[in-house]
Amino acid sequence: MDTRKRTILQALTEDYINSAEPVGSRTLAKKYNLGISPATIRNEMADLEEWGFLEQPHTSAGRVPSDKGYRFYVDELMSKAPIGHELLERIRSTYQSRVRELEWFIHQTAKLVSDITGYPSIVLAPSWEQGIFSALHFVGVGEDSALLIIRTADGFTQNKTVSIPKELSLAQLNALAQDFSRQFAGVSMRDLQNYILDPLSTSLFEHAALWQTVLGWFLTEGSDDERMTVAGPLTILNYPEFNDINKVRRVLGFLEQDKAVEQIVHSHPADGVMALIGSETSIEDIQDCSVVTASYRVGQTVVGRVMVVGPRRMQYAYVMTVLEVVSDELSQALKWA
Structure with a gap:
């Protein structure tokens, strides 16, 4: 040309x-x-x-x-859009919070990105199944029940109220949990789900039924059903392209479909910041939209995505710069979480 x-x-x-x-x-x-x-x-x-x-x-x-x-x-x-000092400080201050939980970072990121760009945003948390087991412990919540808390190496946590075996006190249960954590720390959640407990580890083998219950919960409850966080879905109404209520329904429907979002991620696994325009998304419900996506990391491993959904006439330069900065800051925050 x-x-x-x-x-x-x-x-x-x-x-x-x-x-x-x-x-x-x-x-x-x-x-x-x-x-x-x-x-x-x-x-x-x-x-x-x-x-x-x-x-x-x-x-x-x-x-x-x-x-x-x-x-x-x-x-x-397209020329790269500059980002002002005030906006840069706003982004950085979000990740300087004393809160170090992954879930908090994910929700704050989704809200921040939607507020800054004016478009709906999606943040995909690290996959539970692909996480690396770090530790578990129990917190008493009643005479015969406790809150089981499981943490992965990337900071993701799951919890569930469980019944305490009658023959074990809470202190004994946590001693076993420490033994379990020492033995299996560093094992992927996927492998842990099918792990056969080592019969030479007397304390664990003695309570194999308990740990099999825990591992069964990893499989059924520790799923990725709540992996996706969406913020600002109704901001799509601010754009004249979506005066048609049927278009709005399709976009809002997409924002509720974890599998559709995962399809985009799996079809376009590239690292960094990327724009998918209209039909490039391969999702029929958002043919009138574009999606900008940026990957974030824990250490050197890509663990999730930050995404913006908007009209095809999206402010690409601005959105791509914002996502580049946000994904970098989120990665740095998770590095120290």
Whole structure:
């Protein structure tokens, strides 16, 4: 694509992103000082439409970018958006809290991203099944019951109220829990679910039924059903593309479907920040949307994603910069959690 067409496509795309109104040749000539006549711009736009970079809405003389046009804009034309000092400090202060629990970070991240970008956000927590077992302990909540708390190496916790065996006191139960933690710390949750207890470990083998119950709970209750946190779903109503109630229903439905979000992650496993535009998501309900996603880490391992869902005319440069900063800060916070 020659320089003139690139300039026109960039100007048209950015104008449409900001205005939500189809863009005509006269608008480009007046607003962007391109140094060429509206007639020349119109001819260039016709070529861009023929090549699949622009589309013409049914009732408008103006043009809008197609998925192909947005993709070219993001990959070839878009400049990286700067992030102001005040916003940077706001992001960093979120992760300087004394709270060190993963769940807190996940919920705060989802809220922060939606508040800053003005779009619905999704944060996928680290997968429970892929986590590394760290420790478990019991907290008494009654004469014959206790709260079982299980923690993974990345800081994720699960808890459940369980019955205390009659032959064991809470202190004895926690002594066994310490023994269990020492033996199995560092084992993946997936392997732990099928682990055969070592019969040479007398104290554990003596209470094998108890630990098999615990391992059974890992399998049934320690699932990824609550892995996804969503914030700001109704912000989608702020954009004229979603004046159609059926479109709104489809987007809100997608935001409630863990499996659909997981499908995007599994289909696009790339590290870093990435934009998926319209049909690139492969999800029918959000064909009118784009999704920007960024991975975050615990140590050197990618453990989750931060995502933004918005109209195809999303402020890509701004959103991608925000997600890059947020994912880096979240990764640093989890490193010390």
